[in-house]
Amino acid sequence: MTFLERTTDARRYRAWEGNMEADYIYTSGLAGQRFFVALRDEGRLLAARCTACGLDYLPPRIFCEECFAELTEFVPVPPEGQVASLTVAHQDRTGALASPPQVWAFVTFKGVRGGLLHRLLATPDAARPGMRVHIRVRPREARTGTIADIEGFEPARSTK
Ligand SMILES: [Zn+2]
Numbered sequence: 001m002t003f004l005e006r007t008t009d010a011r012r013y014r015a016w017e018g019n020m021e022a023d024y025i026y027t028s029g030l031a032g033q034r035f036f037v038a039l040r041d042e043g044r045l046l047a048a049r050c051t052a053c054g055l056d057y058l059p060p061r062i063f064c065e066e067c068f069a070e071l072t073e074f075v076p077v078p079p080e081g082q083v084a085s086l087t088v089a090h091q092d093r094t095g096a097l098a099s100p101p102q103v104w105a106f107v108t109f110k111g112v113r114g115g116l117l118h119r120l121l122a123t124p125d126a127a128r129p130g131m132r133v134h135i136r137v138r139p140r141e142a143r144t145g146t147i148a149d150i151e152g153f154e155p156a157r158s159t160k
Pocket of ligand 1: 050051052053054064065066067069
């Protein structure tokens with residue numbers, strides 16, 4: 001095949017086999033750092049507040065999406081959230097059967113823009129959008145400053 005010829009059959013492309021080094025380190029950023037330190041040390045969720053717009057952001061960020069102001073104020077997220085959506089996973093991330101199935105939910109909080117995706121500590125039959133939940137964090141000595149410091153969202157007592 002010359003350079004004037006084109007193929008539309010991907011099976012005819014030539015290929016070299018080899019390895020390419022690709023190591024990356026991602027930081028959590030300024031707002032993420034505050035979020036994870038508060039989660040680890042105090043066991044609570046923080047949102048970033050834009051005082052100009054009156055908006056709180058979760059996950060926290062360093063600039064307001066509306067007015068582009070730099071956000072330097074962090075406020076606690078209300079203790080109770082609401083399941084906005086959920087899904088049931090029957091396999092874990094390796095493809096192995098998850099037994100029992102895991103429920104994952106996107107949870108929003110009143111007055112906060114955004115939300116948090118995490119495990120919902122309820123059976124698939126009991127899980128439903130709209131249910132009230134709060135976070136359950138690992139014991140202080142087991143926390144490492146990652147999202148895994150949260151065990152999950154558990155149903156609030158009022159909805160059990
Ligand atoms: Zn703003």
